[in-house]
Amino acid sequence: MERVCFLLKVRPERLAEYRERHAAVWPGMLDALRATGWRNYSLFLREDGLLVGYLETDDFAGARAGMAATEVNARWQAEMAPFFESLDGRPDEGMRPLTEVFHLD
């Protein structure tokens, strides 16, 4: 099992709307995440827009490729892209996992 943590930066002027959108993620998006192996997936937001993602999966490369191949993800990422700073493409392509340095079960 892999534990994955990544960071993104939400534009401060879009924070309220970002929160609203993530309180009502499309059911089809949730189904696609589950079907492609994203588990125990949370997003946490700091007041300045720093966003932390945490998830567990058996194979992150596979889970990421699986999502990237879905039509619903392409639509979701296109709508989410303008919420983020310093992205050269889709938000899901900008996820750069950090290194795990400690774990206690």
Place this chain on the structure above:
Amino acid sequence: MERVCFLLKVRPERLAEYRERHAAVWPGMLDALRATGWRNYSLFLREDGLLVGYLETDDFAGARAGMAATEVNARWQAEMAPFFESLDGRPDEGMRPLTEVFHLD
């Protein structure tokens, strides 16, 4: 169950040593974390020293107070404090949880 995410900043010049220390956390520290309800606890490090902590617990306020009352934690935090930037006290007292904006089981 609460999912908690917090951020700290490790001094860039101490990153290697920070990694080494966390690959060999004292067994007494691990026992104390378990005994006070810290579960599925991971630390992730970005190259510039940004540190992300993620944990699950039934009661974060209680887990935090429980650890703060242990002697082993006082010793550990005293040794860890010089590794961090911009702290006014012990690292465990500087943990400011972010807000969870999304979760998928």
